[in-house]
Amino acid sequence: MEENKYICPQCGEEMMETYDKPALNLVCPKCGCQIATSRWEEIDLDDNDYEIVLKAVSNPNIEIVKFVSKLTGLNFINSKAIVEKGGALLKAKANEIKEKRDLLINKNIEFEIKPFFPYK
């Protein structure tokens, strides 16, 4: 972890990383000195479109349908159809996909991401 430490050039305090999307900045907690870095998260540079595809759920419970409706902006009937048949839920860039993926995992909804999604 040593290599991830940044020392403030003004006062010698260890600097904190602040992730000010999409760039990573360093801020000194003691004197407030700031340094912008050129480090970017790989996911921010990913320009691919990814697709979240739901697996079919027979007799989905209402919570799942409501959740899908909220996620997609579709009405209840259309959301229920997607959940029952399975199918593409949404197509988006990596950052948005990651956010939605985490929500789906929280709800225990089964899905795939196409193409292969390399981010944790």
Ligand SMILES: [Zn+2]
């Ligand atoms: Zn400082």
